[in-house]
Amino acid sequence: MENGSSNALYGPGSHRPAEPSVTPSETATTSEAEARLQAIDAEWRRAVLESIDDGMLLFDADGLVLEMNQAFVDLFGYTLDDGPFRPPYPWWPTEAEDADTFDTIRCYFDEVLAGQTEDREFAFFDRNRTRIWVRTSGTAIQHATLGTTHLRIVRDITREREAQRRRSAAADVSQAFASVDDLSDLIGIAEHGFGLLFDGDCTIQLGEDDGRYWFNARELSSPDSLPVEVQIGLDGSPSPDTIALRPGILLIPPAPGVGCRAWVQFPRARRLTVDEMVAADLLAAAFAAALSRLLAQQEASDHLTNLRLAVESHRLIGQATGILVERHRILPAEAFGRLRRASQHRNVKLRDLAEQVVESGNEPEDA
Structure with a gap:
């Protein structure tokens, strides 16, 4: 039966061909x-x-x-x-x-x-x-x-995501500038907002010559307590350079009647993007407008007196922020955000709420 099947396959009178033999050399050639x-x-x-x-x-x-x-x-x-x-x-x-x-x-x-x-x-x-x-x-x-x-x-897509985050943060900061009604609150929002927006530590300088005051997350008693790189940054000039690595970014809000500068020190030198520079210009203008508006609303006409009051308020806000950072092991920006949200929710000035936190030790929502 097997032979018949074979003949049927190959035709009448035909014979099934013999299976080809494979030599060792051919096997090696196939493997190669x-x-x-x-x-x-x-x-x-x-x-x-x-x-x-x-x-x-x-x-x-x-x-x-x-x-x-x-x-x-x-x-x-x-x-x-x-x-x-x-x-x-x-x-x-x-x-x-x-x-x-x-x-x-x-x-x-x-x-x-x-x-x-x-x-x-x-x-x-x-x-x-x-x-x-x-x-x-x-x-x-x-x-x-x-x-x-x-x-x-x-x-x-880091740049794309950072650009989205920056636009969102800039919008939040600009909105806060437009609605704030207290000078110390404005300085705190600017300090934390600029630092968050450009990923660095922000120092704000207000006033000119011997009437200058500095604000940042650290306690500053004199210009000598500023880090050298911050002093250099504040004394510098804005640059449109997007190629060179830079240690920080300088903002000069055009506020009439009072000298104003903000320097954001980066953790490490980096390049600035065009959208960062655009955001810096827009926010500097928004901060200047808010600063001019609040100074004009002050009952006292002496700007230096108002700045001294702002210094004291800023120190209280910084102390309250430090308490929350230490207590909850959170970042300063998050601690400041809690203070500001509690201030808005309870309709209490940020300075007064910070004073309550410092004196009572309670949470911002309970102080």
């Missing part, structure tokens, strides 16, 4: 050919990855990173030689840094491995633990040798 194809495949993958300007990762069905392009290395500082990399990856936030975001990213990664490809935005970290906002997208690929692989593009 497969190895060459795999090498070509790997080179092709690398060439594709390197042709993309955005960061790119290739990982298998278990999350093991197989390839990363130079753009990814440049963005995060990790190379394949630092691996092997499996989730949780070192560029994710750790549970200690941000447990909620870590859980969110982990769940999203499980969805990616399951074949979902929805674009998402996350805050990752480079090797120095500097936060980088990214938009991640990608697809699943069936690979002949590797099986299911996942290609992910990681696009740096």
Whole structure:
């Protein structure tokens, strides 16, 4: 029966051809050919990855990173030689840094491995633990040798996110300038608002010559207590330079009748963006308008007297802020925000509320 089937397959009177024999040399040649194809495949993958300007990762069905392009290395500082990399990856936030975001990213990664490809935005970290906002997208690929692989593009959107945050913060500060009705409150809002907006420590100088006063988060008793770099910054001139690394940004609000300068010292030198400079000009003008309005409303005509009162109020607000920072282990900006929200909610001047917190030790909402 077997022979009949064979003859039927090859035709009447035909004979089934003998199976070809494979010599050891031919087997070696086949293995070499497969190895060459795999090498070509790997080179092709690398060439594709390197042709993309955005960061790119290739990982298998278990999350093991197989390839990363130079753009990814440049963005995060990790190379394949630092691996092997499996989730949780070192560029994710750790549970200690941000447990909620870590859980969110982990769940999203499980969805990616399951074949979902929805674009998402996350805050990752480079090797120095500097936060980088990214938009991640990608697809699943069936690979002949590797099986299911996942290609992910990681696009740096930090500038885009920072621009959005800056516009939002600038709008909040401008609105606060327009509605504030107390000089000490205005100075506190400007100090914390400028510092938050430009990511640094803000020092405000009001007055001229021997009638100058300085305001910042530290207790200042004289110009000698200012750090040298802050003194240099306040004595400088605004610059439109967006190329060179700069230690800070100088704002000169055009307030008539009173000298006014604000210097924001950066934690480390960096470049300024065009949108930061535009925001600086707009906020300087808004601060000058508010300052002029409040000084004009003061019953006393002596600006220096008003500035002295503002100094005392500022010290009280700074002490209350320091109490909240120490008590709750929060940032000064967050502590000041609590004071200001409680002041607005209870319709109490910020200076008076700060005095109550300092004297009673109660929370701003209860003082």
